[in-house]
Each structure stands twice: as C-alpha cells, then as structure tokens.
Amino acid sequence: MTILSADIRKKAHLVSGAVLGSFVLCHLINHSLGLISVGAMEAGRRTLGLLWQSTPGTVLLYSALLLHFLMALDSLYRRQTLRMPVGEALKIVFGLSLPFLLIPHVVAARVEPILTGINADYPMILRGLWSHASNASRQSVALLLVWGHACLGAWFWMRGRSWFARYEILLYTIAILVPIFALFGFVSGARSLPPVYAEHGAYGDRASISRSQNSPTAEDIRLALYAGFTGLIGGALALRALPSRGRIRVRYPDGRVAAVSLGFSVLEASRAAGIPHVSVCGGRGRCSTCRIRIIEGLEGQPEPDAAELATLTRIGAPNNVRLACQFRPVHNVTVVPVLDNDSLGTKTQLARHNGGGRERQVAVLFCDLRDFTRIAEHRLPYDTVFLLNRYFQMVGEAVEGSGGVIDKFIGDGALAIFGLKGSYKDACLQSLTAAMRLSEGVRALNQTFEAELRHPLRLAIGLHAGPAIIGEMGYGRATSLTAVGDTINIASRLEGLAKEHDCELAVSVELAGRAGIGLDGNRRLDISLRGRQARLETWIVENAAEISKALPAED
Incomplete structure (x- = not known):
C-alpha cells in the first residue's frame, strides 16, 4: 500500500539530500582549512557547530539522514528491475555503502563525547583517525564516496534545468576541487600535529585511543548500527524477492513481449526485456521522450498522477498517450513507443553523445535574400554558387x-x-548585433558586386526570443544540433512579415525588451500570426544597420 504519493516521496528525497549535501560541503570545506593550520580547522568546526551541533541542527541533520536512507530503500524496493544506467547504479552503490564507512567516525565524533563527557576537537579527531593507516584510508574513501554520491544526485536533478548549461563548467570545477582541497587539508592538518603526538610512527597516543575505541558501550553501538543498516538493506532486497501479486504482459508492435510483475512501469518492462526505449531524463518524468501510445488495453488502467498529467498537458498529448516511466499498467497492454524506432522494428541511427533534447531560452534569427531567384536567373550557375x-x-x-x-x-x-552559452539577455543583444552586421554586410556585398548585379541584394530578417528545444536531430550523417519549437516558427514568420512590409528587419517587442534597448522612432505593429491565438507586438525597422544607435558600445 502506498502511504505517500510519488511526488511527495521525490520531494522528501530531494530535500533530505539537499540538507545532507549542505552538511557534507561544510564538512569538506572545514577539512580544507587544514591547509592553513589545525587551529583554523578547529575554529571552522566551532563556527559550523553553531548550526550543525545545535539541537535544531542535530535534529535536522539526523532526520534528513534517516529520511534520505529510507527513501533510498523505498526507491530500491519499488524499482522493478535492477537494469539501469551506470550513473544511477553508482549513485545507489555509493549511497548504500556510506553508512558502513561513516559509522566508526560518527560514533567517535558524536556518540562517544556524549558517553564520556569529553568533547572531541580537531586535534583529537585527527589523532584518532591517523592512529592506524586503515582508519585514515577508510575516512578518505568515505569522503570521496559521500561527495561522489552528492554530486551524482545533484547532477541527476540539475541536468535537465535550462540554466545548467551556463554554469556546467563552474559546477564541474567545484565538484573536482572541493574533495581535493579537503583531502590535502586532512593530510596537512595531521602532519602539522606537534611531535609529541607522533609516537610509534603514527599520529596519536595509542593508549588513550585504544581505551576510547574499546569502550564496551561504544563498541555495542557500532555493532548495533552495522546490524541495523545491514538489516534494512537486506529487508528491502528480501521484499523485492517476494512473489508478486500477478504478472502482466506488455506487447510491442514488432511482436516482442515483456512479461513482468504487476507494478512495473512500461519503461522498466522495456529495460527488463532488453528492448531499447528512449528516456532522456532517466525515467524521472521530467521529459516526454519515453512516451508511448496505447493501442490495446487502455480501459481500466490507472489515471496519470499530477506530475505526469502536467507533462502530457504541456505537449498536448491525446488520452491514449502516456509516459512510459510513470505508467504502471494493471493488466495486459499493447504499446507503441513514440520516439523509439527500435521498438517499432525499424532501423535507427546511433544516438550521438549528449544528443538528448533540452529546453533553453534562446534568441532566433531568420534571414533570407529577397528576389534572389530573379537575380540568379540571369547568371551562370557557377557565378550564382560563387555569389x-x-x-x-x-x-x-x-x-x-x-x-x-x-x-x-x-x-x-x-x-x-x-x-x-551565456545569459538570455546577452542572447537577445547578440541577435540584434548580428542583424545590424548582416545589414552592413549585404551593403558591402552590393558595393563589391555592383557592376555584376542588375538589382542589389536585399535582406529580410526576423528576430524573436523564447523557449526552444535544442538537441541532435536528423538521420545518419545528416544529424546535427538544431532547435524546434514555437519560438523558431515565430521568428520565421517575422522574416516573412519583413518582406510584406518591404523592410529589412521585423523584431518582436519582447526580444527588444529582454535586450534592454528601445527602438522608438520605428513602426510598432500589433500583429496576429497564423496558428497563434495571442497577438505579437513587433518593431518594423526599415534599415537594420540603424539599430547600432540603440545597442551598447562594443568593448
């Protein structure tokens, strides 16, 4: 029985992960202060302790830790197949291994001070960790795994966001440098401990460490935590192995059939049967690339939840189209993957790396030579190609x-x-600059070929800005990065509008406003475009070169 909806579970997993990620980032930054001194590490620990070691901070941290782990087990239990992309598998393996790597450190740093009344400072923690090479190695591995898990989780959440591409390099740089500085700080801080603590070839007083670590109560707590986490993971895997309530068959039009347990999504059924199925967002309901058309068995199936319905509504999908990653049929069904040609039994091309579509805010320019057919008919073919x-x-x-x-x-x-690349405002300014340069460029061509042209070359330019889907499209060698969407269509129609009004440029008021420039002195029309209900305010510019007066000066 489902107590929490899928949307609430996703939000709980995300919020708890964000809390833990914030703590891990603070902890690693604190480690990196060892590059300065152990004193700086201790000062940072006390400052961060005001947040994370306070009663509200402690409750928030450990509640997030428990909730995140339980949500991970719930996700593992609900996952109907263990076939998954490598990135998802690594995230799960890292996450499940972390408790076993961190339990000794958590007991030493949080539990033992409560039992003994002795607060552990950074010198004491470093002496304990470096008293044995295995302790330091385990802590270093745990540091890398916990950061890797956090980065993978953040990447899965951010990769489909429109702003991710602008900050991608910065985020990757942070992801690499943070653990490097933390490890160097961890080693540097230990090496800077006074020589009195370097007895027996290790950092620390082995006798005091031994008495602390061999405390029966602390050891019992460690063993209990190991057993508890092992039991939780084993229980989730055991529940997965229990016989299901029934079996269903998902049929594909080329004759292949995926026979799976009740509760599988269609995407999971495809993966379990080894049937290729497109899913750009990884099966999280954040795109529509996995959508399917149900041709048999639609009656009596569960209705789409709020998240799936929002996506289907956005793309204007008919009632018999569902998202394969969200649709969990309760009886046999026959489906056609809309964007997966392999499932239809036809040839498909190899997808290029990062070829999946992504929505971006862009500015679009369409330009066209006016009456070029009339110009070309009086020229030799080779002369036309040269021009x-x-x-x-x-x-x-x-x-x-x-x-x-x-x-x-x-x-x-x-x-x-x-x-x-760059901001939305910059994109709008760049498109206007390009229009100005096109106007100047065509005049330079007319001067160059003046003796050969019966009629001067004339341009028509359309500019508009808004959301568009950017991705690899085409077939075989003809595949290229391109854009589709209403923004592209409107820019094309504005280019046609420029021809109708015998002017050089038609630019939407929206784009000019986003660029932060005014085009006063030009005609402003409120027009309707075929196939679009809302009217579009448009600037009609006779000479695109003149907008240089409104553009900011170039560096």
Missing part, C-alpha cells in the same frame, strides 16, 4: 562574430541561434 558562398560567408561571420551559431542554411536563407 551565394560569399553571402553565406558574410552571414556566418556576422552571426558567429556576434556570439551565435548557424543552425542551418535553407536555400538562400539562414537560421541562427543565440544563447547556447
């Missing part, structure tokens, strides 16, 4: 020089994206 290549070179230099990337060339037009 187009000079034009494409100018477009590429203008876009890349402004901080954007060329998505593709379409005939004599181009699609460019801004914001794959």
